Amino acid sequence: MSELTPPRYVVLGLIARHGAMTPYELKLKVEESVEYFWPIPHAQLYRIPARLAELGLLREETEQTGRRRRVFHLTDAGRAALRQWLADPNTPQPETRDPGQLKLFFADLGDPTDVVALARQQAAQHRHWLDLYRSLRSGLDPTDTARLVSRARILKLGILHEQAYVDFWESLATDPHRLDLD
Amino acid sequence: MSELTPPRYVVLGLIARHGAMTPYELKLKVEESVEYFWPIPHAQLYRIPARLAELGLLREETEQTGRRRRVFHLTDAGRAALRQWLADPNTPQPETRDPGQLKLFFADLGDPTDVVALARQQAAQHRHWLDLYRSLRSGLDPTDTARLVSRARILKLGILHEQAYVDFWESLATDPHRLDLD
DNA sequence: AACGATACCGTACCAATGAGACGATTGAGG
DNA sequence: CCTCAATCGTCTCATTGGTACGGTATCGTT
CATH class of the missing domain: 1.10.10.10 (Winged helix-like DNA-binding domain superfamily/Winged helix DNA-binding domain)
Structure with missing residues (x-):
């Protein structure tokens, strides 16, 4: 098969x-x-x-x-x-297609102020998803134990994901010249 | 246009x-x-x-x-x-296509031990990318200031992203019954 | 110089997909 | 009945993904 x-x-x-x-x-x-x-x-x-x-x-x-x-x-x-x-635990690689990341990658070819506007927009966008996932999680039905576990898990991952992006874009929006090489 | x-x-x-x-x-x-x-x-x-x-x-x-x-x-x-x-700061939504996440979402339909094997494999996979991005970043040429900033930025995001996924999958691998609803 | 081996480079093909316009059906309210 | 909005389904066309295949340069060896 x-x-x-x-x-x-x-x-x-x-x-x-x-x-x-x-x-x-x-x-x-x-x-x-x-x-x-x-x-x-x-x-x-x-x-x-x-x-x-x-x-x-x-x-x-x-x-x-x-x-x-x-x-x-x-x-x-x-x-x-x-x-x-x-x-089967083996899975293909995840694929991400993020137009915002693409614009960031090429940001040096455009106007330096573009990146700040982009960062603000991206931060807002990801914060929106973060809020959504959080509210979905708090709205979970605690009595439906079967579905609860898998739902909570997947939302947890979504929240971690969006949190990382919010952190990144917000930091870039407020402090565009900071360079993290730690 | x-x-x-x-x-x-x-x-x-x-x-x-x-x-x-x-x-x-x-x-x-x-x-x-x-x-x-x-x-x-x-x-x-x-x-x-x-x-x-x-x-x-x-x-x-x-x-x-x-x-x-x-x-x-x-x-x-x-x-x-x-x-x-x-x-133009407006961008379409990012799209993620992650077979691992998909399997996790449907994990309740399979054997309960599958999820642990999946988590281990995913953790390893994402750790690999995390290490790669880290080493790419430490290998950046500090004298090439023009390229340095944009390269460092995009790697920073990649590292945050992979870090979040490593955290998630490793936690799931070691403690599959933990339920985060905080 | 001839040669084979190995990379380098490009195209062609076909099924599957993305995007969205369009059409048909239903049922609720007047 | 009639109308309108919501529901539901199909169709088409350009684009894409995946991959097999073929041609061309390069290099080491003799």
Whole structure:
């Protein structure tokens, strides 16, 4: 069984966790969480399940009522593929694509004041995410122990991440000439 | 003048900084730095300059000697486009694609011991990058003041980033049941 | 000078993706 | 009924990712 791409495992995982879903429901689920660390454009969530069904990892059924939407169920093969992926600790390198970092990298080619404006904007942007993750964490339902642990963990990482970026950009905004070589 | 995609600005920026280059030289430059925060597959570095030349932002010349490679020069329009981009502090959101985070998010669907193995592997991986960035920073040439500042800054951010991830994964590896809700 | 080996360099191909316009369906309220 | 907004799905096109493959220079050896 060959490896799937990460977005495909996202679809398998969400269906494994929440039960059979339509592409539209997948889209809603993705927007509420996965999005933050693996964005998937919504059109993909119509293409991927269809592909997984061809591979036998999902089974497609059609609603008998109303809009007759396509509902995708996890098959045994799908569950097996998911488990196998989760059991393998080896993962590809993370990829970061950060336009702000890119502008910073080339900042010496522009006006020296640009970097301060950039830093301010970036600091604000990352602070926004930091606040969001913090409030999501304090809003966790302590009685839902099953979901709580994994939710809290992933939010913890998001918070550490954003905290690091806020620290960096704020320091750059207030003190652009400081040079850390410690 | 419509916006370009980030990889195109990378090409403009590298040529602005280092002078006219062939696609192959671009590839080498990308690998030595930009790669870490904006990966670009090498085939792109043959397509992008050609496209930018069509747009009038680069000018293509052909070597008279040997392999007769295509050398791309920055035009005034190209320089202007680059400056305009750098002067605009507004940037799209960063996108992170981290297979490790994805596996963590779905960890509750697999075996509970998987997460420890994952954490160990991730901790090692991020420690590797952390060490690399640190050694790159200590290897900076203090006499090259022009480049020093921008290099040091971007490395600082990389180090903060990796430090946060090392902290997270190491803590998870040694103490998988700890729950941070502070 | 001829040679092979090894790097260097470039292109081509095809499936997959990103982005977003557009169209269809539903159901709630008037 | 009718209208409007929300919901839901598909389509298209340029771009991208991934990678295989082919050509060209260089260098050490004889």
